[in-house]
Amino acid sequence: MRSPLTILVATMTGTAEMVAQEVQQVLEAQGAQVELRMMDGLDAGIFAGGGFFLVCTSTYGFGNVPDSAQELIDSLESSRPELSNVVYGVIALGDRTYGDTFCHGGTRFDELLSSLGARRAGEMLRHDASSGELPEEVAPAWALAWVRQTDGRGSAPEGPGAGEGPAQSSESDRARSE
Numbered sequence: 001m002r003s004p005l006t007i008l009v010a011t012m013t014g015t016a017e018m019v020a021q022e023v024q025q026v027l028e029a030q031g032a033q034v035e036l037r038m039m040d041g042l043d044a045g046i047f048a049g050g051g052f053f054l055v056c057t058s059t060y061g062f063g064n065v066p067d068s069a070q071e072l073i074d075s076l077e078s079s080r081p082e083l084s085n086v087v088y089g090v091i092a093l094g095d096r097t098y099g100d101t102f103c104h105g106g107t108r109f110d111e112l113l114s115s116l117g118a119r120r121a122g123e124m125l126r127h128d129a130s131s132g133e134l135p136e137e138v139a140p141a142w143a144l145a146w147v148r149q150t151d152g153r154g155s156a157p158e159g160p161g162a163g164e165g166p167a168q169s170s171e172s173d174r175a176r177s178e
């Protein structure tokens, strides 16, 4: 991976942070330059210089982002910066037992960033806590595939198949939905 990656983390009980740390470790082992930033206190300025970002967030309440992400969401919504120089991916942690709001924290970021002109590379990873699979095991494997499919440049490939992979759900999650 040639472009530095910033992982932005929002968590209530620490899972997303642990997942982000595992992802950082596995990508750094591949020679990537990875910075991990908790979202607490961040505003839209974090995206000002453009770049390559991975949002790692859980979902709470009725499909809300964790409290620590609210300031960043509010700032993006009020200032509505033009983010065409941003490429991003999303690791969304959730639980299917919450039904319609499954992984909506990640979806909220995805919709907001794309509405500001940022480009998502690949599909989101949606992790289902009720699947029995551990997110800290699923996410690093997903992240390796995700980075590979961006061709290590922090940009989504163009042309047929662009933005399709890697798989958006874990194995057990897919099996359940089939």
Ligand SMILES: Cc1cc2nc3c(=O)[nH]c(=O)nc-3n(C[C@H](O)[C@H](O)[C@H](O)COP(=O)(O)O)c2cc1C
Pocket (backbone or CB within 6 Å): 010, 011, 012, 013, 014, 015, 016, 017, 057, 058, 059, 060, 061, 062, 063, 064, 066, 093, 094, 095, 096, 098, 101, 102, 103, 104, 129
């Ligand atoms: C009070 C509460 C509300 C939750 N609400 C949702 C929800 O609406 N949708 C969802 O997909 N997951 C929901 N979850 C599941 C969490 O997002 C999931 O367990 C996640 O892995 C927690 O990650 P964290 O420790 O980083 O916050 C909720 C969990 C709790 C405890």
